[in-house]
Amino acid sequence: MYSYIIKNIKRQKSRSILVVLVNFVLVVLLNLYFGLIGNYQTQLHDLAANMPIKCMITNPDGTMEVGIAVSSDTLRELQAAEQIRDLDCSTQLKAGFGEFEKAYWEGNLNLDVSVVNKIDSTVLPENIKVAYQEGWDETLFARAEKVCLLRKSDVEEQGIAYGDEILFTVYYYRYDDRRRDVDILELGHVYLKVVGQIDDSDPVESWEYPDMLVPFQTVWDAFEERQIDFTAEAVSFYVKDPLALNAFKEEMGQIGEYGLMEIYKGDGAKFSYKGSALYVQDGIFITMASRLKTAIRILTAFFVPMGILVFIVGYVISHLLANGRVKEFALFRSLGVGAARSVWVFWCEQLVLVLAGNVLGCLAALFVNEQGIREILTVCGAAFGGYMLGTTIALFLLAKEKPLELLASE
């Protein structure tokens, strides 16, 4: 029987080539189709990494220049938030060397202090480098160490060496309730160890950059120690999973007194000055992600029709080929080959040709597509299954015919 199958395949070259070709094209087309979906899915997945969504806390009217005051409670909630990453906080203080009273602030309170939880939170010109004492690095900003970095010029002027603990008088400033005047309030005297330098040997005239850098948590702790409300003046972060923007926005809506995602509006007012708002740079991401998701949704909507199409192709081709061999089938039956065995012979013949087409299709797909072997084989399996299902049904319908009626004609 198997030699009969091989002989038939060899001698019916055009028919065999047709079946191989159809299956080859089916596998290549299906791989292109699934490859396209896979490509879009990869793009969508990579979009989150390639296009991170940055968020910044703003004033309720959307401005960021001055007046932002993010409370300790909000900061704690942000630190604990599950949907954000790379939280970036900073605030500004004024300080002076040594111990002095508020009345003598002029001439003494001359250090601009940036309080940051990352070195990146402060923007320094490219030619201004930061150097650390041995054993220290930028991770110090994430900890609550009583340390600081000073400008190189100040270090040299004051004769300070790495490791020296220096006494500073620190002041903080706040807008009053009407956001008009600045209150300068004393934080107190603190000793900070100098563990690094801001190299200002080649200063940039037009650039205002800090005289001193202090870890964020150190200052926060100092405020709490003195039972003073602590606020951050700039807070930014990234959405952890840009593809879960709704979960992120829901979480942000619950942070702070009024929620960061909704600007609290007083009765009849356009904006209220209570609370903070969140500026989310998600416009381009949403546009891109929406386009990709739409493309994926449209393509995946064709899953079932594609499956049906493969089945129909298998059925129609097998039916047409079987119709041309209906007498051969009847002759099998007439010679004593059982119906199931007759179907098996025809089915095996198709199987050999379909497998040949699928193998060629897979090889072509390997060159054409960027998909992995596993994906290609899965697609090939689906094409094979759909086609052979069509073949099986076509052959079982053929088996229903009465042999002698088919052979007695002519």
Place this chain on the structure above:
Amino acid sequence: MDKVIEAVNVSYIYQTKYQKTKALSEVSCSFERGKVYAITGKSGSGKSTFLSLLAGLDVPTEGTLNIGGEDMRKINRDIYRLNKASVIYQAFHLFPLLTVLENVMFPMQLQHVSTKEAKVRAQEYLKKVDLPETLYKKMPSMISGGEQQRVAIARAIASGGEILLADEPTGNLDSQNERVIVDLLCKLAHEENYAVIVVTHNEAVAAAADIVYGMSDGALSVVRE
């Protein structure tokens, strides 16, 4: 003589969605080895239906058809066709993609006879039907109708059965080839002890038969015994 097939009150009804047609009506007869039987009748009289039942391609709606004493319904009809009964058709129906020799080898290969032995035996059968050796490797389409029918007969006897059923075996042949085929069928019955049952319109074929049945509207009658 052994009765190889015995029909007892065999009726057959074609049933479609909309109607029932009685193709055979209480047919009773028997067939023995060593004889040639002719079943004559007009088109649509039920001859081919009866042949289909005798070949085990279908079963009677009513009545029994005994094969060597066993009810046709109870035996494996595929095995029956494979080993006992072979059918010869008007249109020869050789496998178009197999050579003459391969066509004759085919039934033996179904019976799991080795290729080597099947080849030797096929050559013997082809000699028995007087087919020139030069044609053995030719494809069926390359030989004449008479030669194709002889190949079909060789294939029928290759299965080693005892019953040859022929449906208008000379319908597509000229008178010269018709004579050759009729003589061959008679020889197989009389010398090789086959039961040969021929359905035919042809009076010359009927004249060569030992027993002639007539079929009319599904009913069988003896024309000549």
